[in-house]
Amino acid sequence: MPIPSVDWSALPWTPVRPGVERKVFTGEGATLALHRLMPGHEPRPHSHVHEQIVYILAGTIRFHVAGEEHLVGPGGLLAIPSNVEHWGEVVGDEPVLNLDVFTPKRPEYL
Numbered sequence: 001m002p003i004p005s006v007d008w009s010a011l012p013w014t015p016v017r018p019g020v021e022r023k024v025f026t027g028e029g030a031t032l033a034l035h036r037l038m039p040g041h042e043p044r045p046h047s048h049v050h051e052q053i054v055y056i057l058a059g060t061i062r063f064h065v066a067g068e069e070h071l072v073g074p075g076g077l078l079a080i081p082s083n084v085e086h087w088g089e090v091v092g093d094e095p096v097l098n099l100d101v102f103t104p105k106r107p108e109y110l
Contacts, residue, residue: 008034017042024109031106037061037096043087050102052080059096061088 006025013021019041023034031050037059045064054063060073065086072078080086090096102109 017044022109024106026105026107026110029103029105031100031102031109033100033102033106033109035096035098035100037088037090037098039090039093039095041090043089045085045087047083047085048102048106049082050104050106051082052086053101054078054080055099055101057097057099059094060091061096061098062091063088 004025004027008023008025011023011025013023013036015021016035019038021036025032034057043064054072054077056072056074056076058074060071063070063072063078063080063086065078065080066084070078071091088096088098
């Protein structure tokens with residue numbers, strides 16, 4: 001079985017909605033997604049069956065998770081349990097680069 005391998009910088013940004021783009025890489029059991037969130041994008045509360053581990057590479061974001069607020073900046077991590085409503089909003093004028101690990105994998109992201 002071939003081992004998946006890509007050059008992350010060569011992957012194109014895929015528009016999700018105005019102000020939100022992503023790059024995706026998926027293995028057998030998990031999905032890695034890099035999201036670029038622009039200031040002023042429309043936050044959309046949602047939940048999913050996937051556990052989501054968030055790592056912020058750049059910018060600052062205010063996550064709302066299960067009724068709690070978490071201000072997360074570069075180097076910050078956040079674990080979002082499965083089936084819990086959450087959303088994020090960019091704080092300030094800098095775009096947010098948000099690296100997410102989802103488990104189980106998200107085939108709908110492909």
